């Protein structure tokens with residue numbers, strides 16, 4: 001991690017309840033996928049071009065529901081109020097100020113309408129996307145979609161890598177199974193079949209299928225991105241199913257520790273998608289150079305999960321802002337050092353395997 005991110009992480013570890021720290025930091029099983037997400041970036045290197053740079057670099061990307069934005073997004077993560085009392089509101093303000101898309105989660109401790117309002121108070125054009133787990137009861141899913149639409153979200157992100165919940169050994173050891181009293185997943189309040197005024201639990205279902213994605217696709221005019229794709233065949237099915245983007249992700253190594261690192265799965269998905277929709281990536285992005293590597297391998301943008309929570313826990317809105325600004329600034333610097341005038345100059349030939357020589 002960059003110096004700033006490491007300092008924020010260290011501070012977050014000091015101030016957070018150790019049980020919540022473990023929930024954020026940890027992963028599934030033996031945490032092999034978690035560790036590999038960062039290590040896979042360490043195994044890659046960039047091969048700069050010389051004498052072709054520019055004093056001003058074009059870093060803007062176009063994404064569904066977010067015209068001209070930075071190539072870094074805030075990935076959806078649960079329970080921000082456990083990291084800081086200002087919770088998702090602080091994250092939303094920081095993301096909007098940094099010009100970054102915020103993907104607010106179904107498991108947010110602040111209702112999506114309030115999150116969007118906080119972002120738009122900083123920047124009326126701020127893009128907020130809504131992440132959801134398709135609920136086995138289609139009526140509940142539809143209600144969540146309408147809520148996101150009414151709130152002003154500009155895209156939906158469907159997380160598909162969680163047919164069941166991952167086995168997170170730290171959480172099992174610590175007995176962390178749910179939000180502590182006084183906190184709730186506010187988007188799950190007042191839903192069909194749930195207690196009036198109360199919240200329904202977020203359901204995960206191994207029986208969800210491509211038909212459920214098709215039903216969602218037909219339910220809304222918002223762009224839909226599918227998150228948690230690793231297999232290129234699934235990327236093809238997603239595109240055929242009418243998605244507007246694919247997010248290559250192993251859920252930060254939190255679901256299944258037998259899977260590869262996100263960045264190692266990226267090239268095959270990029271090839272399968274063949275430019276038909278944007279491909280995004282999250283998992284292990286800790287430096288601006290990681291952003292550059294992902295874009296050179298064909299990603300349009302990357303998401304950042306844990307570092308945002310470290311910033312939030314350490315310094316609230318200011319901490320999130322520091323994380324995002326640091327990554328964006330480092331990314332721009334990496335472009336300069338690669339002899340790139342903008343994202344478009346980051347081509348696949350610039351990425352080589354460390355220690356493998358250059359051909």
Ligand SMILES: Cc1cc2nc3c(=O)[nH]c(=O)nc-3n(C[C@H](O)[C@H](O)[C@H](O)COP(=O)(O)O)c2cc1C
Nearest residue numbers: 024075076077078159251252282283284304305306
């Ligand atoms: C504490 C925490 C909570 C998360 N909650 C969600 C969630 O509710 N929905 C989701 O799709 N992904 C969730 N994720 C996964 C992130 O969206 C993202 O895939 C992952 O954090 C990226 O890896 P990184 O943390 O290495 O940047 C969560 C991740 C963390 C660390």
Ligand SMILES: CC(C)CC(=O)C(=O)O
Nearest residue numbers: 077078107162202251254
């Ligand atoms: C509440 C959970 C569904 C959040 C999640 O996806 C995670 O902890 O990785």
